[in-house]
Amino acid sequence: MYLNISPFRLYKTLAPRQRSGRNSMAPKPTKNKTPSVDPNGIFTGMSVFLVENGVQNRRLQIWKQKLVQMGATIEERLSKKVTHVFAMDLEALLQQIDRERLARFKGPSLPYSPPDLNKNITEIFGKLINIYRALGDDRRSFSYYKAIPVIEKLPFKIESMEQVKGLPGIGKSMLDHIQEIITTGKLSKLEHFETDEKVRTISLFGEVWGIGPATALKLYEKGHRTLDDLKNEDTLTNSQKIGLKYFDDIKTRIPRHEAQEMELLLQKVGEDILPGVIILCGGSYRRGKASCGDLDVVITHPDGKSHIGFLSRYVKRLKDMKFLREDLVFTNHSEEVT
DNA sequence: TTACGGCTCGC
């Protein structure tokens, strides 16, 4: 059992959080009772209002239950007692506020999102993320990835290294980079990468599904320079050939409404094969994005066992009807009882 | 100097 917090945004309000029972002698919750309330739960003292807008009902129920279990109290209306507001996203929250005409309600304080004052820096770091990943230096790539949100949160334009010294994820090299960017407007390191044919080629090849840093390097060393060159390369794996063949298609994002149509189709076909099967799209679609890079699909069945053997039949059906065309990878996970 | 995620699949 786990608690997935991510889809909800937590908007802290101005109301003081009442701490209660923190240091009391209250016993730990008993193990045999699932819905018991933990007086020392992490949400103790929170008065929560849930914006139901855009949240699936079942999910809402689970959330209420968990919040209460972990010490929170649920408020039915957005009163002054409320210390925290949960909403699917800012939009849902604003709609709710509008609906309740809460102009006079003091709070919630909306998440502060400064305009990208330091876009000059984060844009360059963003490019380095991709380059280092293409080169196989995931660790370094990840370091830039972590530095970006730290810089983005700053409410001012960085004008000297002192202003960012000591920030988490900003070490000596980052400071040097920032210094160079604020004085010259560019980063010679990046300029170098971007003009380097080897780096450029490896980055390009790495965009093909199934080609990673090692393979990209080998292909480069073989003399390949363009995607066209790769078409004549017979060492490519099946996945890589497909990745190449559908290079543009795979990169094309899926508009949300299309993802929605596909989800519906997937559900219908699933129901046809196995009544009662639950099929939902997750990932960026579930998070409400306007477009999706791919479609993540979760398949379950309430009886906990008839999922066995479902996937292969399902995939076959989807291929027969030409919804699916190719395979990049196979898995047999769903064939097993576990 | 060391850790930075762990697992499955293709080959």
Next chain:
DNA sequence: GCGAGC
């Protein structure tokens, strides 16, 4: 066992 994707 390596490379790759998630």
Next chain:
DNA sequence: GTAA
């Protein structure tokens, strides 16, 4: 790359 950063941080321990």
